[in-house]
Every structure is written in C-alpha cells, then in structure tokens.
Amino acid sequence: MPRPADRPYSRYSEHAVALLGQLIRQSRIARAMTTAELAARAGISRGLIQRIEKGDMGCAIGAVFEVATIVGVPLFYSDPRTLAAEVDRQRDRLTLLPKAVHTAEIKAKDDF
C-alpha cells in the first residue's frame, strides 16, 4: 500500500536528511536571508523551506538540493565545477557493467 510518509527509515538516512536541513538553515542565516527570500529564489513556498530545514523525509530531493545549492551547501564531496564531469565519467563506468542482474545470490549485508 502507498505510504511515502510513514516509512521505516534507517537512522543513518534520517540523520543525513536532518543534517542537510541544519546545514541549509545555518547557511541561510549566515547569509542573512529570510525564509521567504530563499523560498522565492528557489521557486518554492515558504512552508516547504520550513519542512526542508526541519529534515522532513518527504520533501522532493530536487527542492532540497536546489535550496542547498542556493545557500551554498555543497552536495557530495566534489566541488561544483567537477560535478558535471563526474556525471559523464559515471555514465561511462555504467556502460561497462552488466545491464541486468540475474538471480542475485550474494545477499548484501546492510549493517547501519
């Protein structure tokens, strides 16, 4: 059944989203921007800014990343300029991999 809100999330991903929201808020305040300004710039509503800064798991990743970009919170480890090239490099690496995974027997262990 569909339920994008009350999903069992791992602590790690919850913390990651929470941290990202905090970093956004700190960077926004450091730049002396109001939530309304930031919302206008990102083309979203002020309420969504509040949810993003609070670490809401249901926010669209596009909105979150866009806001982070505006206030200068770096996504990933790489710097902004290298990111585009990284996408290309990654695409090439992807073509070398098998197109389909057949009968996955190796059960990956996820210890978080």
Place this chain on the structure above:
Amino acid sequence: MPRPADRPYSRYSEHAVALLGQLIRQSRIARAMTTAELAARAGISRGLIQRIEKGDMGCAIGAVFEVATIVGVPLFYSDPRTLAAEVDRQRDRLTLLPKAVHTAEIKAKDDF
C-alpha cells in the same frame, strides 16, 4: 501555483541528483541486487527505484537517501558513525545564531 515537477532547477542540483542516481545504480549492480530486491528492502516500489536511478527530481529525499544507504553510497563526506554526532554538533552551532533574520540587506550572489 503548485508545480513540483516543472520547476526551474539549476544545472548543479540536477547534476547532483543525476550523479546520486548513477552511483546508486552502479552500487546496486556491483552488489548483484535486482531492482525488485532493492525496492523490497527499502520498502518502496520498483518503479520508484527506476525513477531514483534515473535522477528524477521529484522523488522524496527520504526514499533516495534510504536506497543510497542500503546499497552503500555514502551521503556527505563524513562516515556513517560520525553522522549522528555531526547532527548534534550542528544543532549546538545553530543555537548560537540569531533566531530570525531581520531585513536582509546583504544580497547573496549565487553564481552557479
């Protein structure tokens, strides 16, 4: 008007989402997991896995981060164990900042 789909995104955030999707896909294949398996583990549908790997900006950040966590794609630069502490440290840092931004005069320049 509400339109979470056709928003004007910056190239940077689009690239970041695309890269994250590619990394997830690569990591999934490297671990020999099918999209169905990954979906089941994350508690989401297979179609959502496809959208995530494709770099869809509308996917919930919680779903994306959860999937990334399962296949072992590191969010942020810090390692998983330090992340929780980082959230706390960041919260403390946040309390030292002004609670509200008044009359933002310093227009932050966003050159991306």
Place this chain on the structure above:
DNA sequence: GTCGTATGATCTATTTATAGATCAAACTTG
C-alpha cells in the same frame, strides 16, 4: 519598552508522487 518583521504552525484546494499491476523487450545463463 515599542514597532515592524520573521518565524512557526495550521488549514484547504490542488497537483503530484507513489503503489501496484501488466506487457514487451533485452539480457544472462546454461
């Protein structure tokens, strides 16, 4: 302390994301 503003919370209407199923095509293995 007072005034103006930012913030947080809440509500409704509407758009959108998501689940779930299905089908054809492409792939991997033997």
Place this chain on the structure above:
DNA sequence: CAAGTTTGATCTATAAATAGATCATACGAC
C-alpha cells in the same frame, strides 16, 4: 540458441506533497 528473468515503460487509483493564505508568537532593531 533456448529458457527464465530482469528491466523499462505505461496505466489507474490513491495517498501525499505543495502552494497559498492566515494567525499567534517571538525576535531584532531602535
């Protein structure tokens, strides 16, 4: 090459995210 499976795409119904407005509170400047 053949068999079985994965993948990608598409469709429908439903739940949820988002915008937009409003209000009370808290904050910062003066």
